[in-house]
Amino acid sequence: MSSITERKALIRNYFKENKNQIRKRIISLTTEMVKEKTVNVVSEKLPEFPYLKIRGEEYRVAEIVKRELDKSGIPFNEFSRMKGRPNVIGTLGKNKSGKRLLMPAHMDIVPAGEGWDSDPFEVYEKDDMLIGRGTLDNKGPLASILVAGQLMKEMGLDDEIEGQLQLAALSDEEAEDPDGIDYGIGFLMEEKHINPNYAIIPDIGGFMKEIDVAEKGRTVIKITAFGKQAHGSTPEKGINAVFMMARLVNEIEQMEFEYEEHPVLKAPSLNLGEMHGGAAPNIVPGKSYIYLDIRTVPGQTKEKVIAQLQACCDKVENGNFEIDCMSWNDPHGIDPDNVLVKAIQENSKEVLGFEPVPFGMGGGTYAKTLNLNNVIAVGWGPGDEDAFHVENEYVSIKELVDFAEMTLLVAVDLLS
Numbered sequence: 001m002s003s004i005t006e007r008k009a010l011i012r013n014y015f016k017e018n019k020n021q022i023r024k025r026i027i028s029l030t031t032e033m034v035k036e037k038t039v040n041v042v043s044e045k046l047p048e049f050p051y052l053k054i055r056g057e058e059y060r061v062a063e064i065v066k067r068e069l070d071k072s073g074i075p076f077n078e079f080s081r082m083k084g085r086p087n088v089i090g091t092l093g094k095n096k097s098g099k100r101l102l103m104p105a106h107m108d109i110v111p112a113g114e115g116w117d118s119d120p121f122e123v124y125e126k127d128d129m130l131i132g133r134g135t136l137d138n139k140g141p142l143a144s145i146l147v148a149g150q151l152m153k154e155m156g157l158d159d160e161i162e163g164q165l166q167l168a169a170l171s172d173e174e175a176e177d178p179d180g181i182d183y184g185i186g187f188l189m190e191e192k193h194i195n196p197n198y199a200i201i202p203d204i205g206g207f208m209k210e211i212d213v214a215e216k217g218r219t220v221i222k223i224t225a226f227g228k229q230a231h232g233s234t235p236e237k238g239i240n241a242v243f244m245m246a247r248l249v250n251e252i253e254q255m256e257f258e259y260e261e262h263p264v265l266k267a268p269s270l271n272l273g274e275m276h277g278g279a280a281p282n283i284v285p286g287k288s289y290i291y292l293d294i295r296t297v298p299g300q301t302k303e304k305v306i307a308q309l310q311a312c313c314d315k316v317e318n319g320n321f322e323i324d325c326m327s328w329n330d331p332h333g334i335d336p337d338n339v340l341v342k343a344i345q346e347n348s349k350e351v352l353g354f355e356p357v358p359f360g361m362g363g364g365t366y367a368k369t370l371n372l373n374n375v376i377a378v379g380w381g382p383g384d385e386d387a388f389h390v391e392n393e394y395v396s397i398k399e400l401v402d403f404a405e406m407t408l409l410v411a412v413d414l415l416s
């Protein structure tokens, strides 16, 4: 049995001596996975992608993942809610009663979109970057953790760690049908196929310099104003729902949320994203509705948010409103001083020369689903956050190699 220090020295030496070979492996695996057009869109848009029989078709990438795991003798499980949309989880370390660190990356991608300088599905290298749809989001990071797992096996470290490192290639991250059915992380958690203690989600960008420890909750709320239609020439005979809504919008703009400031997420936010009403200039509108996008912080509940909006409605004289909560997910935040964050910070400082900073996000990653299920999960990984979902998506090769090394160092710290 080696000590943690010995294990980490072994990893660092291995990377130093084999850097070129590791680079090549990550590049070739990313290139191969990008060729597979695992585009995930909502069912309604599927006809726009004639090469797709079903959403995502993640099995195409899963075949590559399974081949690589097999080649290295890494045991894996496959779980699918639907044929063609599998989730593959490779496990290193034999001790089932130790801690488990999950590294999930997703196999689906968003459509290529317009404006590319080259074929989005043929990766090319330029200035130490890999360019192509999915190189960053999320196939490059997936290749990085897979190669990390293979190296762990090659170094014999899987026999040394006391817990388990779980490398997960998941389906269904990029789009959600209106039925809300999830084929990826949600499915795995619901069916209890995974039960990690810690998770690192390499899907946020930030060049590995930021650790996502908290995410706001998101709710979409529709408010409808009910008036009474009448002829435009006799507005006094009707009740103008748009005027009514305008008064409510004024109240909402002035509303201040009741909340406690969160150390990382700070304050909640509200956006009035859509406002509709009226059919023609000569009709008094009988109905008007708005959509609000509200991002909440821990402590704000659905009941409290709706009560505040109701109070705004009540202030409008002769108002007649209906509030509908179209979707709701809770905010989450973990203590930035926990052992997972510390392990990432300390290893980064030692190896990469910088210490990533905990921060909070307004959007949502897998970390939310996991944290809300009591897993200590953070977002952390390579890449530029502005390169997600845009043309000429790119990722730094050096960062992918560094991330593989960091995966192993953090795993050794957490699982020893």
Ligand SMILES: [Zn+2]
Binding pocket: 106, 137, 138, 173, 203
């Ligand atoms: Zn992603």
